[in-house]
Amino acid sequence: xxxxxxxxxxxxxxDKVNVDTDQIVPKQFLKLIQRTGFxxxxxxxxxYEKGVPKKDFILNDPAYENSKILLARDNFGCGSSREHxxxxxxxxxxxxxxxxxxxxxxxxxxxxxxxxxIRVPDEILQKLFSTKRTIEIDLEDQSIKADGIxxxxxxxxxxxxxxxxxxxxxxxxxxxxxxxxxxEKSHKV
Amino acid sequence: xxxxxxxxxxxxxxxVQEDGRSLLYVDRHLVHEVxxxxxxxxxxxxxxxxxxxxxxxxxxDHNVPTSDRSLxxxxxxxxTQIKALEKNCKEFGITLFDINSPNQxxxxxxxxxxxxxxxxxxxxxxxxxxxxxxxxxALAFGIGTSDVEHVLATQCIMMEKPKTFEIKIxxxxxxxxxxxxKDIILxxxxxxxxxxxxxxxxxxxxxxxxELTMEQRMTICNxxxxxxxxAGLIAPDEKTFQYLRGRKYSxxxxxxxxxxxxxxxxxxxxxxFDKSFILGVENIAPQVSWxxxxxxxxxxxxxxxFPEEYxxxxxxxxxxxxxxxxxxxxxxxxxITDITIDRVFIGSCTNSRLEDLMEAAKVVKGKKVSxxxxxxxxPGSQLVKKNAEELGLxxxxxxxxxxxxxxxxxxCLGMNPDILSAGERCASTSNRNFEGRQGTGGRxxxxxxxxxxxxxxxxxxxxxRELDLN
Numbered sequence: 001x002x003x004x005x006x007x008x009x010x011x012x013x014x015d016k017v018n019v020d021t022d023q024i025v026p027k028q029f030l031k032l033i034q035r036t037g038f039x040x041x042x043x044x045x046x047x048y049e050k051g052v053p054k055k056d057f058i059l060n061d062p063a064y065e066n067s068k069i070l071l072a073r074d075n076f077g078c079g080s081s082r083e084h085x086x087x088x089x090x091x092x093x094x095x096x097x098x099x100x101x102x103x104x105x106x107x108x109x110x111x112x113x114x115x116x117x118i119r120v121p122d123e124i125l126q127k128l129f130s131t132k133r134t135i136e137i138d139l140e141d142q143s144i145k146a147d148g149i150x151x152x153x154x155x156x157x158x159x160x161x162x163x164x165x166x167x168x169x170x171x172x173x174x175x176x177x178x179x180x181x182x183x184e185k186s187h188k189v
Numbered sequence: 190x191x192x193x194x195x196x197x198x199x200x201x202x203x204x205v206q207e208d209g210r211s212l213l214y215v216d217r218h219l220v221h222e223v224x225x226x227x228x229x230x231x232x233x234x235x236x237x238x239x240x241x242x243x244x245x246x247x248x249x250d251h252n253v254p255t256s257d258r259s260l261x262x263x264x265x266x267x268x269t270q271i272k273a274l275e276k277n278c279k280e281f282g283i284t285l286f287d288i289n290s291p292n293q294x295x296x297x298x299x300x301x302x303x304x305x306x307x308x309x310x311x312x313x314x315x316x317x318x319x320x321x322x323x324x325x326x327a328l329a330f331g332i333g334t335s336d337v338e339h340v341l342a343t344q345c346i347m348m349e350k351p352k353t354f355e356i357k358i359x360x361x362x363x364x365x366x367x368x369x370x371k372d373i374i375l376x377x378x379x380x381x382x383x384x385x386x387x388x389x390x391x392x393x394x395x396x397x398x399x400e401l402t403m404e405q406r407m408t409i410c411n412x413x414x415x416x417x418x419x420a421g422l423i424a425p426d427e428k429t430f431q432y433l434r435g436r437k438y439s440x441x442x443x444x445x446x447x448x449x450x451x452x453x454x455x456x457x458x459x460x461x462f463d464k465s466f467i468l469g470v471e472n473i474a475p476q477v478s479w480x481x482x483x484x485x486x487x488x489x490x491x492x493x494x495f496p497e498e499y500x501x502x503x504x505x506x507x508x509x510x511x512x513x514x515x516x517x518x519x520x521x522x523x524x525i526t527d528i529t530i531d532r533v534f535i536g537s538c539t540n541s542r543l544e545d546l547m548e549a550a551k552v553v554k555g556k557k558v559s560x561x562x563x564x565x566x567x568p569g570s571q572l573v574k575k576n577a578e579e580l581g582l583x584x585x586x587x588x589x590x591x592x593x594x595x596x597x598x599x600x601c602l603g604m605n606p607d608i609l610s611a612g613e614r615c616a617s618t619s620n621r622n623f624e625g626r627q628g629t630g631g632r633x634x635x636x637x638x639x640x641x642x643x644x645x646x647x648x649x650x651x652x653x654r655e656l657d658l659n
Contacts (some may be wrong), residue, residue, distance in 0.1 A: 002358035015508075016508070016509065016512070017508075017509045018383055018384075018509060019503040020481050020482070021621045022602075022621070022623040022624070022625065022626050023623065023624060023625075026383075026625055026629070027602050027603055027604050027625075027626070028603075028604075028629075030223050030251075031223070031252060031264075031266035031267055031269070031604065032266070033226035033227065033230075033269060033270055033273050034226075034227065034230070035227045035230075035334075042595055045624065045625045050656060056359065056436060066546075073355065073410070073505055074384065074505065075383060075384040075387070075417065078383055078384065078417060078482075079317065079414075079621060079623060080316075080317050080621075081224065081315060081316055081317040081331040081333055081334060082333075082600075083224065083225065083227075083315075083333035083334040086333070087642070101384060101387065103384070103387065103417055104351075104387060104388060104419050105317060105331055108332075108333065108336070109335065109336075112333060112336070115333065125648060156208070156210070156346070156349065157208050157209070158207075158209070158210050159209040161208075164506060165432075166592075168235075169335075169339060169347065170237070170338065170339050170342050170343060171236070171341065172344075173212060173343045173345055173347060174203065174343060176205045176345075178210060179201050179204050179205045179212075180204055180212075180214070180343065180344065180345060183204045183214055184214075184344075187201075187202075187214060188459035
């Protein structure tokens with residue numbers, strides 16, 4: 001996994017609550033057996049009408065073409081556990097998602113793929129939604145800077161370390177091999 | 190120190206603690222074809238093995254066709270995914286219940302059926318409805334593909350400890366055949382919202398829960414994820430122990446296990462939960478969803494709400510409701526019983542078990558499906574199908590005009606050919622009414638099996654309390 005440091009980009013505002021992973025990647029694209037190439041299917045049913053981009057969908061607005069930050073609303077990523085949703089966001093180019101809240105499985109899946117999900121209070125989110133300027137995210141400092149806004153965000157130390165160093169969490173767990181063996185010897189199902 | 194059931198199971202599975210997180214041991218890992226291929230690739234790429242093949246079980250359910258199994262699979266991409274699972278299970282030495290196995294079925298139906306699901310265990314699967322297994326007093330949650338790989342390689346999962354959420358369900362339903370477990374869980378989600386359980390493990394308790402059968406309890410725990418919860422949990426009791434006795438993978442020294450479970454797997458009387466909610470069921474009605482998430486639900490006697498009524502002052506929720514009504518092509522104020530339907534789907538990990546089919550068959554027996562409706566029954570597993578056929582349920586459904594199909598997830602998520610066409614409206618016993626879930630442009634109304642069956646006969650929703658179901 002690529003180490004995550006700073007991201008500076010215009011943010012794409014997706015103004016909708018309870019966006020579920022079925023919308024992020026519709027089911028017809030879950031049959032691929034690799035992790036790559038899902039960006040083209042991101043928000044597919046909202047983004048295209050019979051294969052033609054819908055003008056009124058935010059991702060089709062040229063102003064946000066190279067955006068790396070997605071602004072979302074409450075309970076983003078609810079529903080299915082499909083990690084394909086995160087692979088699609090990542091492959092499309094989003095590295096940061098900012099919202100008031102995320103669904104648990106989705107939140108976890110983000111970190112596993114080097115995407116930083118940031119929870120902010122509603123008033124901060126409203127301000128970010130109304131800025132059209134570049135937003136700067138610094139993971140080391142845990143800060144968001146944009147257009148007169150400067151706030152810090154919380155992140156679990158475990159995830160911060162994994163993102164900053166681009167660590168393989170399976171290798172990290174395997175360092176506990178002795179403890180796992182001890183547990184297996186004493187634990188009966 | 191007094192503990193909740195969740196805390197007891199959690200604490201007994203912690204291998205290591207660090208950074209406020211725990212490395213948790215996984216007792217059972219269930220695998221299916223959609224969320225596993227990339228995980229097996231990851232193992233290969235890093236030269237890793239499956240640590241505990243004896244604790245890992247696989248089946249194919251999400252995109253298997255539910256038509257004649259002797260025919261080749263037409264959809265090439267589905268076929269590729271199914272073959273990938275066969276190859277991966279063979280290469281890594283994992284038990285697979287394949288498409289022709291008498292034990293094939295929806296992973297959350299076969300787990301309990303085979304006694305893989307046991308009280309006090311930790312269970313994970315790359316599927317959000319893993320919460321189903323909590324009905325047996327197992328701590329069970331859905332995970333993403335990276336975690337599937339992590340569990341395959343280490344038999345552990347690194348997690349932050351969720352908070353505890355008690356939902357007490359009390360009172361007696363006047364007609365438990367008409368007001369079902371599905372109506373109870375939809376009522377809860379309607380009240381606490383789709384994020385009401387986020388970050389928590391829900392324990393369902395109270396007299397109503399004790400009275401429910403195991404299959405009904407599974408329906409409740411199954412939809413915990415629709416309230417955002419990590420898991421749903423019900424303390425095991427004599428019904429649980431009875432259900433699991435003699436199953437294929439149930440422990441050999443069963444009575445000894447039961448004694449242990451009976452003694453240890455309950456919340457201490459003085460234990461505290463982080464959060465509580467109480468639902469009285471005396472007056473709840475059969476539920477019908479009208480929108481595009483499971484909280485957008487109302488009574489069958491109700492009407493489609495106005496967005497501002499649903500939003501209750503929250504402009505974002507109000508906007509969401511407006512968009513949902515547009516998608517569903519419904520006018521506020523329409524009586525739920527005036528909504529006509531095109532399709533009926535009885536199936537999914539929520540409502541495809543024998544009891545669900547028996548209840549639905551009572552409504553269907555001797556009647557005909559409306560000429561305007563196409564209706565199908567998709568049993569949750571081959572075993573459910575076989576048991577139902579032994580009871581003659583297939584004949585009841587078929588002679589009424591229902592399609593009787595092979596087991597799988599089917600139209601719950603439409604990864605196989607069972608999908609809605611754009612604009613079609615479906616009464617569905619599944620768990621999610623998200624946009625496009627059952628087919629692009631398709632419109633889903635979540636209901637119980639008896640409500641779906643009655644809608645099939647009448648061509649629109651009807652209040653099943655008015656039918657004789659006893």
